Amino acid sequence: MPDPRGLDEREKRMWHAFHDMRRRLDTSLDQQLARDAALSAADHQLLVPLFEAPDQRLRPRDLCRAVGWDRSRLSHQMRRMEQRGLVSREECCTDARGTVIRLTEEGRQAIQAAEPGHVETVRRYFIDLLSPEEVDALTSIAQRVLERITRDTGVDGGPCGPSDC
Amino acid sequence: MPDPRGLDEREKRMWHAFHDMRRRLDTSLDQQLARDAALSAADHQLLVPLFEAPDQRLRPRDLCRAVGWDRSRLSHQMRRMEQRGLVSREECCTDARGTVIRLTEEGRQAIQAAEPGHVETVRRYFIDLLSPEEVDALTSIAQRVLERITRDTGVDGGPCGPSDC
DNA sequence: AAAGATTGAACCCTCAATCTTG
DNA sequence: CAAGATTGAGGGTTCAATCTTT
Numbered sequence: 001m002p003d004p005r006g007l008d009e010r011e012k013r014m015w016h017a018f019h020d021m022r023r024r025l026d027t028s029l030d031q032q033l034a035r036d037a038a039l040s041a042a043d044h045q046l047l048v049p050l051f052e053a054p055d056q057r058l059r060p061r062d063l064c065r066a067v068g069w070d071r072s073r074l075s076h077q078m079r080r081m082e083q084r085g086l087v088s089r090e091e092c093c094t095d096a097r098g099t100v101i102r103l104t105e106e107g108r109q110a111i112q113a114a115e116p117g118h119v120e121t122v123r124r125y126f127i128d129l130l131s132p133e134e135v136d137a138l139t140s141i142a143q144r145v146l147e148r149i150t151r152d153t154g155v156d157g158g159p160c161g162p163s164d165c
Numbered sequence: 166m167p168d169p170r171g172l173d174e175r176e177k178r179m180w181h182a183f184h185d186m187r188r189r190l191d192t193s194l195d196q197q198l199a200r201d202a203a204l205s206a207a208d209h210q211l212l213v214p215l216f217e218a219p220d221q222r223l224r225p226r227d228l229c230r231a232v233g234w235d236r237s238r239l240s241h242q243m244r245r246m247e248q249r250g251l252v253s254r255e256e257c258c259t260d261a262r263g264t265v266i267r268l269t270e271e272g273r274q275a276i277q278a279a280e281p282g283h284v285e286t287v288r289r290y291f292i293d294l295l296s297p298e299e300v301d302a303l304t305s306i307a308q309r310v311l312e313r314i315t316r317d318t319g320v321d322g323g324p325c326g327p328s329d330c
Numbered sequence: 331a332a333a334g335a336t337t338g339a340a341c342c343c344t345c346a347a348t349c350t351t352g
Numbered sequence: 353c354a355a356g357a358t359t360g361a362g363g364g365t366t367c368a369a370t371c372t373t374t
Contacts, residue, residue, distance in 0.1 A: 006284060011292050014300045017307035022187060023233065024314045030366095042342065061356060068188065073343060075358050080341075097351045097356045119171060125317075127176050129309045135179045137302055142182035144294045149189045152290075195344095207364065226334060238365060240336050245363070262334045262373045 025125060032121045037114035042077050043086065044118065047103070047111035050087065056103040059092060063101060086110060190290060197286045202279035207242050208251065209283065212268070212276035215252065221268040224257060228266060251275060 007015065026041070033039045039047070049066040050058055058066070064074050078101060081087045086107035092098035103111075130138070150156050172180065191206070198204045204212070214231040215223055223231070229239050243266060246252045251272035257263035268276075295303070315321050 005281060005288075007287070007292065010297075010300055010304075014304040014307070015287065015292065017304050017311070020233065021307035021310045024311060028314055028318065040341075059356085060358095068185065070344080071357060072345075072359085076343075079358090092356095095352080095356075099357070116170060122172070122180065123170075125314055126310060127172065127180065129313060130306065132175075134302060134306060135175055137299060138306075139175075139179040139182050141295065141299060141303075142179070142186035145186045145291060146182070146189060148294060149193055149290055153193065205363075224334085225336095235366085236335060237337085237367080241364075244336090257334095260334075260373080264335070 028125050029118070029121055033114060033118060036117045037110060039110060039114055043081060044111070044114060046074075046077065046081070047086065047107060047114075050101065050103045051108065051111045053103075056108065057090075057100050059098050059100055061098065081107075193290050194283070194286055198279060198283060201282045202275060204275060204279055208246060209276070209279060211239075211242065211246070212251065212272060212279075215266065215268045216273065216276045218268075221273065222255075222265050224263050224265055226263065246272075 030041050033041060033044055037044075045067055046063065049063060050056055060071060060074055060078070063069075064071055067074075069077075078087060078089065082089060085104055088102050088104055090100045090102055092100050127135070195206050198206060198209055202209075210232055211228065214228060215221055225236060225239055225243070228234075229236055232239075234242075243252060243254065247254060250269055253267050253269055255265045255267055257265050292300070
């Protein structure tokens, strides 16, 4: 009989395979972006909401909420991306504490060039391997896990926190 | 009709929820280990195979294969863990190029103290939320993804590469 | 030449201050 | 005081050398 506090063989196998899949999937996506578009995964994650924003401008606060990052992480990443010319920072006219992050022309071209290959890679290495039922099952599992973690820790780390929807 | 190269709404929702789940799950596991056992996820991942190894000793080469890391990453991590007293390095008697990594008494105590709480967290935030069918579905999905990536890139980044089983 | 291992540089992420403005 | 934003320190990860031994 299984130790209720340990994992049985089936569970161990799943946890191990799941871990491996995450690692190899991350590596493949990172490499595709780096090779074909000279972008890191962090770059890409921020460029998408910036590209879709009205006027291609967002306040750090709002970009944080959109991607579920904390301000510190975003600030460090913006410094690096500003140095590479992908974004620029301007003062905010409505709140003197704030700044506005603007997508540069170079950043716009980078994300537009990167997106088709990125989506193709997500399809090839993940989504095209799933049946429609599996897509729904994964969505359901992810929602369950997120709900449990959110209830437990009292923090909603994802986009659209309790205070902004 | 959906753009064959883009993602439809169901797929987008799944990919987004899946991403969020991964991030929150990682954060929760990292924090539990750091809080309750003063270990990073990287520490933990290496301490498990070291603890289970005969004589609690492993060559870097073999530890790399066990966890799917490259040598460079392992070497950096070992330097940090050696400084904190969790492992020690000895010369290898059968191959003058090699070294042997040994779990210290302190490292042994650390992993033994950490494991119950870690497994409990994996259960609480993930495995206990899955039905037996979902456990098997996830295993199947992960194997499919790993196979596709391995065939495509020609590299088996996981444990038990083609040459060592 | 190939395998085992290490190192330095560059990037990424988290945490704890800090500073300014609402 | 709370919110917006930044910074510095320290750990983690990847890549390209490098060095030694097989």
